[in-house]
Amino acid sequence: MVPYASDPRWKVVLLRKSSHQFVSATAGMMFARLQRSLASDPSPENLQTCIAQAHAFFTKYEVVMKDELVRLFG
Amino acid sequence: MLEDPTRVAQRIIGGERLMVAGDEHLLAQLPEGQWIGGTIPYFVSDRGVTTRDLLHVAELPGNPTSVSIRSYDVSHLERITADAPENGYTLLIVPFGSDAHYRFAREAPEYPETFLKPVFGWISGVHLNDLGKASPLVVDGFNRKLCPDVAVAMHCTLSAKQQALIGIINLFEPGTGDELTFEEEGFAVEYCLVNGQRRRFAPYLTEVKADTSRPMVANYFGTNVNVSFQNTDLDKQRVTLYAPVFRHVSYRLAAPLNKPYEAAYADAIGEKQYPVACSCILNYLYGNLEGKMVSGGRGAVTFGEIAHQLLNQTTVYLDLIELA
Numbered sequence: 001m002v003p004y005a006s007d008p009r010w011k012v013v014l015l016r017k018s019s020h021q022f023v024s025a026t027a028g029m030m031f032a033r034l035q036r037s038l039a040s041d042p043s044p045e046n047l048q049t050c051i052a053q054a055h056a057f058f059t060k061y062e063v064v065m066k067d068e069l070v071r072l073f074g
Numbered sequence: 075m076l077e078d079p080t081r082v083a084q085r086i087i088g089g090e091r092l093m094v095a096g097d098e099h100l101l102a103q104l105p106e107g108q109w110i111g112g113t114i115p116y117f118v119s120d121r122g123v124t125t126r127d128l129l130h131v132a133e134l135p136g137n138p139t140s141v142s143i144r145s146y147d148v149s150h151l152e153r154i155t156a157d158a159p160e161n162g163y164t165l166l167i168v169p170f171g172s173d174a175h176y177r178f179a180r181e182a183p184e185y186p187e188t189f190l191k192p193v194f195g196w197i198s199g200v201h202l203n204d205l206g207k208a209s210p211l212v213v214d215g216f217n218r219k220l221c222p223d224v225a226v227a228m229h230c231t232l233s234a235k236q237q238a239l240i241g242i243i244n245l246f247e248p249g250t251g252d253e254l255t256f257e258e259e260g261f262a263v264e265y266c267l268v269n270g271q272r273r274r275f276a277p278y279l280t281e282v283k284a285d286t287s288r289p290m291v292a293n294y295f296g297t298n299v300n301v302s303f304q305n306t307d308l309d310k311q312r313v314t315l316y317a318p319v320f321r322h323v324s325y326r327l328a329a330p331l332n333k334p335y336e337a338a339y340a341d342a343i344g345e346k347q348y349p350v351a352c353s354c355i356l357n358y359l360y361g362n363l364e365g366k367m368v369s370g371g372r373g374a375v376t377f378g379e380i381a382h383q384l385l386n387q388t389t390v391y392l393d394l395i396e397l398a
Contacts, residue, residue: 020295020296021293021295021296022295022296023296024239025240025297025381026189026192026239026240026381026382027295027296028294028296028297029183029189029294029295029297029381029382029383030189031294031295032292032294032295032297032299032323033183033184033189036183036320036323039321040321040322053190056190057189057190060190061237061239063237063397064237
């Protein structure tokens with residue numbers, strides 16, 4: 001299940017400098033782009049925008065990304 | 075698959091929706107219809123093939139419920155993902171060396187809904203003997219005009235029971251050498267940060283005896299993304315690349331392959347066939363694939379690959395998932 005966009009875990013996964021490895025190429029590329037965006041603009045507003053984009057992505061692909069979600073959020 | 079142009083024309087007249095790759099003079103002869111195309115004479119069928127007499131034809135995966143074909147000039151490329159269907163995929167062909175190519179490469183990661191909407195495609199090219207003499211071209215099957223300076227897209231809507239996903243096959247991994255970062259983005263680099271220290275990039279590559287047949291590689295959370303070397307000019311102190319480098323990305327020179335290039339390519343590609351795939355001309359050349367048997371990843375051999383954004387030295391494929 002995709003955590004709600006308001007779930008604080010989104011902030012944790014987007015801001016941590018982890019070496020998380022997605023299996024999905026698209027998920028990896030998307031996360032990299034979001035982290036580049038946050039490196040350029042770490043404002044709370046941009047963080048919310050990035051969370052919304054990540055949430056939308058995993059919501060759309062929830063079925064095919066269910067294993068990715070488990071590994072990402074535990 | 076590679077087909078005779080007459081047969082391709084019949085398929086178009088019969089209403090088939092196709093993505094076509096081949097020589098300019100063959101594309102120019104195809105009739106009006108629901109197809110897009112790009113120039114390139116290199117292909118992987120059951121082996122590496124160079125031909126100006128056959129066309130590579132890709133059918134649209136998943137039998138889309140609707141298809142729309144659009145061309146985008148350099149000022150409107152960001153509309154590609156906006157115009158893409160909510161559930162489906164977009165096939166995109168962009169001419170190598172065009173302003174559209176360079177703008178797409180730099181800006182695609184920032185387009186609205188990039189990554190949310192799959193965009194698969196390739197960069198059209200020419201026979202290497204024709205570099206500087208012929209222009210890479212793309213064509214919209216409705217107006218049949220061969221263009222050097224627009225991107226052509228086929229937006230394909232899928233039923234709710236299907237989703238499209240893009241996959242990447244990459245021979246290369248980041249090596250264990252210096253971390254390379256860049257303060258300036260783009261295809262041409264003068265300076266880089268080597269482990270945080272500012273250096274001129276061309277002399278650095280010479281100093282470390284970099285094998286520039288291998289790319290720089292960035293690990294995007296498990297996805298290795300290459301930036302391939304085009305030219306190192308010590309006189310002009312500039313390195314030109316086949317894809318842009320981005321700020322806030324950590325690159326390393328690729329690790330050496332643990333077997334000959336050709337064998338490494340065969341191992342990475344495997345035998346699986348995909349509904350649509352394309353592979354990089356650099357792998358074709360460095361792997362000496364001309365005439366060699368190749369099992370998987372059949373499709374056009376291109377001057378760049380598109381998996382949401384421009385990639386280098388990879389094989390990219392589009393796959394379909396049937397939802398329960």
